[in-house]
Amino acid sequence: MTEVQKQADQAEQKSITKTAEAVKEGGVIAGQPNQEVHGKAFELAHQNDKTLSEPDMIAMNDGETVAQYNARVAQIQANRFGFYDSAQEKTNDAGSAGAGGTKVHEHPAKQALEPLPVLSPPIQKPPFDSHVKANVQITNVPEVSEAVQQEVLGQYAEAVLENAAAAVRQVENHLAQPNAINSDFQKIGRWVSEGPGHFAQSPEQLNKDVSAVATGAMEEIDKPLSVDERAKKAGMLLPMFFFEGGKEPINPETIDQLGLEAMSEAELKALGIEKRVEQILETETGETVEALESSEGLAKLAKKFGINMPPKDTYVFAGEKDAISAEAASRRLGITKEELAKLDETALVGENLERVPDYRDAFFNANPGLIPIADRLYVHHSIPKWILKEQPGLFAATEINSPEMLRGIYKGVNDELHNSLIHSAWREFRKQHPMPTRSDVLDMVESLDVKYGHLFAPEEGI
Amino acid sequence: MRFFAIAPEAAGDLGNNCKHGDLKERPVKIYQSDFEFQFWPHDDLLDGFYTYACTEEMANELSQTSFTGFELDNLNISFEERFHEWAELHKDEKLPEFKWLKITGRAGLDDFGELPGPVAKSLVISERALQFLKKFKLAHCGIETYTGQELSAAG
Numbered sequence: 001m002t003e004v005q006k007q008a009d010q011a012e013q014k015s016i017t018k019t020a021e022a023v024k025e026g027g028v029i030a031g032q033p034n035q036e037v038h039g040k041a042f043e044l045a046h047q048n049d050k051t052l053s054e055p056d057m058i059a060m061n062d063g064e065t066v067a068q069y070n071a072r073v074a075q076i077q078a079n080r081f082g083f084y085d086s087a088q089e090k091t092n093d094a095g096s097a098g099a100g101g102t103k104v105h106e107h108p109a110k111q112a113l114e115p116l117p118v119l120s121p122p123i124q125k126p127p128f129d130s131h132v133k134a135n136v137q138i139t140n141v142p143e144v145s146e147a148v149q150q151e152v153l154g155q156y157a158e159a160v161l162e163n164a165a166a167a168v169r170q171v172e173n174h175l176a177q178p179n180a181i182n183s184d185f186q187k188i189g190r191w192v193s194e195g196p197g198h199f200a201q202s203p204e205q206l207n208k209d210v211s212a213v214a215t216g217a218m219e220e221i222d223k224p225l226s227v228d229e230r231a232k233k234a235g236m237l238l239p240m241f242f243f244e245g246g247k248e249p250i251n252p253e254t255i256d257q258l259g260l261e262a263m264s265e266a267e268l269k270a271l272g273i274e275k276r277v278e279q280i281l282e283t284e285t286g287e288t289v290e291a292l293e294s295s296e297g298l299a300k301l302a303k304k305f306g307i308n309m310p311p312k313d314t315y316v317f318a319g320e321k322d323a324i325s326a327e328a329a330s331r332r333l334g335i336t337k338e339e340l341a342k343l344d345e346t347a348l349v350g351e352n353l354e355r356v357p358d359y360r361d362a363f364f365n366a367n368p369g370l371i372p373i374a375d376r377l378y379v380h381h382s383i384p385k386w387i388l389k390e391q392p393g394l395f396a397a398t399e400i401n402s403p404e405m406l407r408g409i410y411k412g413v414n415d416e417l418h419n420s421l422i423h424s425a426w427r428e429f430r431k432q433h434p435m436p437t438r439s440d441v442l443d444m445v446e447s448l449d450v451k452y453g454h455l456f457a458p459e460e461g462i
Numbered sequence: 463m464r465f466f467a468i469a470p471e472a473a474g475d476l477g478n479n480c481k482h483g484d485l486k487e488r489p490v491k492i493y494q495s496d497f498e499f500q501f502w503p504h505d506d507l508l509d510g511f512y513t514y515a516c517t518e519e520m521a522n523e524l525s526q527t528s529f530t531g532f533e534l535d536n537l538n539i540s541f542e543e544r545f546h547e548w549a550e551l552h553k554d555e556k557l558p559e560f561k562w563l564k565i566t567g568r569a570g571l572d573d574f575g576e577l578p579g580p581v582a583k584s585l586v587i588s589e590r591a592l593q594f595l596k597k598f599k600l601a602h603c604g605i606e607t608y609t610g611q612e613l614s615a616a617g
């Protein structure tokens with residue numbers, strides 16, 4: 001063996017010796033430090049263990065039956081070491097101090113850009129006072145609510161419609177009465193807040209008051225306004241609420257919060273609140289009052305909205321859905337308008353033609369109280385016009401265009417909602433019923449009246 | 463693949479210049495479009511009774527996809543006599559340009575398919591087509607899981 005080899009062997013032996021000593025000093029379980037650590041860990045791990053000598057294993061509790069005692073002992077014996085059983089835990093947030101109300105989100109936010117790792121059980125369990133546990137609960141994106149489903153949107157829409165309709169219902173209901181302009185003395189008396197003796201002044205006093213209300217509405221509506229402006233102006237049609245003696249009306253949110261719309265006058269008085277419509281009366285002018293004092297005056301007002309009193313005649317050719325003017329019909333028949341007007345029913349049938357009152361005119365003639373708000377209402381055919389084209393003979397054009405089959409729809413709040421809900425319902429009906437019967441159609445009309453009739457003007461199906 | 467039966471916003475109807483087949487058939491065959499707007503549309507995909515209209519923006523993006531079962535064409539439009547009453551509420555808006563989305567596929571097989579027979583929601587689209595459409599306005603579109611038969615390419 002060379003000197004070099006001897007030196008190498010000695011160095012190797014020295015190295016091996018050093019390793020063995022290190023193991024002996026730090027890694028052997030029998031070492032004193034390890035024994036102490038192990039002992040402490042054992043003590044902590046088994047501090048809740050149950051043994052047969054424990055008091056709650058051998059003593060019966062007060063009032064405990066033998067069966068209950070046996071069951072309790074059996075339960076302890078079955079899990080003597082107190083192993084965690086997730087099935088026994090009701091919620092994750094019933095932890096120690098500070099854990100009340102803490103919720104562990106086991107799923108990442110739905111909008112998370114990347115899926116988050118699953119949380120380990122120790123992290124999900126209380127206590128939550130560890131900063132480590134607090135940190136792992138932070139996700140990388142804020143939780144955003146799910147997109148609104150159409151069904152939910154529909155429910156929301158209905159709620160909005162109901163609220164909106166309820167807001168204008170009071171005045172419009174009044175105006176929608178067949179004889180509103182000459183009736184409901186006491187109500188009008190309350191509106192103008194001038195006491196019962198007010199109407200004793202002259203026989204025309206009521207008509208003047210109603211005219212003022214209706215004309216005020218008309219004047220406000222008749223101006224070229226934006227949708228928002230118009231919506232604000234519509235507020236002038238509403239009963240307004242004031243704190244007693246106050247000049248500024250109570251804002252709509254407060255009205256809603258306090259439920260003032262639903263309160264009686266006595267309840268309002270108890271709250272020191274007055275209900276007035278005086279703003280409407282501010283628009284009164286002699287000229288407009290005069291306009292509503294007679295049927296001629298009402299017709300004049302109607303004309304402003306393109307409504308004819310009495311309704312003008314229109315014509316519907318068999319198998320077509322739209323009514324056309326007398327001029328257009330006479331041109332198609334190659335006769336004069338006067339000759340067309342003289343044709344009787346039999347002659348018209350011979351020409352495959354029906355004479356029907358203009359449906360919009362017919363609706364407002366049947367509901368004169370709605371004339372002042374005519375440009376806020378869309379006149380809707382409760383039986384859709386396509387029935388005339390697709391199912392000729394199933395309904396007469398006169399039926400479909402009769403006032404009984406027409407509905408007033410508030411435009412402002414129904415731009416999206418009415419169109420979506422009612423048209424979608426009819427579209428699905430139409431696709432499902434290539435050959436509907438009269439009762440199929442009338443049942444559908446009734447079902448929609450029941451569902452949405454409370455939103456129409458006047459109300460239907462209530 | 464999952465499929466969905468949808469009912470786009472019914473904003474239109476067959477106009478007087480529409481050339482169509484038997485109106486008692488389902489689906490009704492449309493040879494020449496005339497989408498008659500009945501009210502102001504709010505969605506990017508509309509139903510005019512077996513005439514489907516999509517905004518030009520949607521059409522442009524659709525044409526870039528590999529979806530099956532549809533063709534795009536120019537759409538003739540008209541307006542219902544009282545349409546102006548609804549348009550007045552949208553004075554500051556411009557009616558979008560629309561294209562005719564012709565459905566040529568089979569329901570449950572192609573990305574776009576029309577179900578034959580009298581069914582409420584006759585337009586059936588694939589899940590991936592639905593995901594695509596959801597990038598656009600579909601607030602008034604009824605959507606249901608299609609529970610009918612999923613077809614194989616062999617039929």
